[in-house]
Amino acid sequence: MTLFLFILVNIAAIAYLRFVMKRNLHSLEILVYWCISAIVIQNISAILFLKFELIKLSEIASLNWADVINRTVLVPILTITILNYYVTLQSLLKKLVLISIYVTILTGIEWLSEWTNLFFHADSWQLWWSFALNALVIVVTLTSLKVIRHTFYRKDKANGFYV
Numbered sequence: 001m002t003l004f005l006f007i008l009v010n011i012a013a014i015a016y017l018r019f020v021m022k023r024n025l026h027s028l029e030i031l032v033y034w035c036i037s038a039i040v041i042q043n044i045s046a047i048l049f050l051k052f053e054l055i056k057l058s059e060i061a062s063l064n065w066a067d068v069i070n071r072t073v074l075v076p077i078l079t080i081t082i083l084n085y086y087v088t089l090q091s092l093l094k095k096l097v098l099i100s101i102y103v104t105i106l107t108g109i110e111w112l113s114e115w116t117n118l119f120f121h122a123d124s125w126q127l128w129w130s131f132a133l134n135a136l137v138i139v140v141t142l143t144s145l146k147v148i149r150h151t152f153y154r155k156d157k158a159n160g161f162y163v
Helices: 002-020 027-051 061-086 092-115 127-152
Strands: 053-055 120-121
Touching: 002 061, 027 053, 027 061, 027 127, 061 092, 061 127, 092 120, 092 127
Parallel strands: none
Antiparallel strands: 053 120
């Protein structure tokens, strides 16, 4: 039941990305940012699961699959959505608010995953660690956005946008 619920949430996120969201990112950018955010999330998860044992996986296979689907689909879609809105914002304050909302949503998904028994945090786990790790994800992705846009786009002086 939990796997089915998370599959529906992921399908809804894909549908939103594909059909509803007005795109401010090129299709290849979306693919690159998807890969970058998925790799960062998978590596952080692997370090926490395997190396430090701060998070324990559920012993139910369907719950493990739900967690994998969330890490490879839902989190990258949320990251792309935030990047899509980030590139349109001019104010630093608005960008910081957007990043704060993103970090809070990811932390909420993480704790919802624990509540639904997808995985379990160790007793020594601190809540602020979740916020810090999720902030790391967006910092790495935003850095890649800046590098990619600086490298592959040029700014049109007359119109003030990337071409």
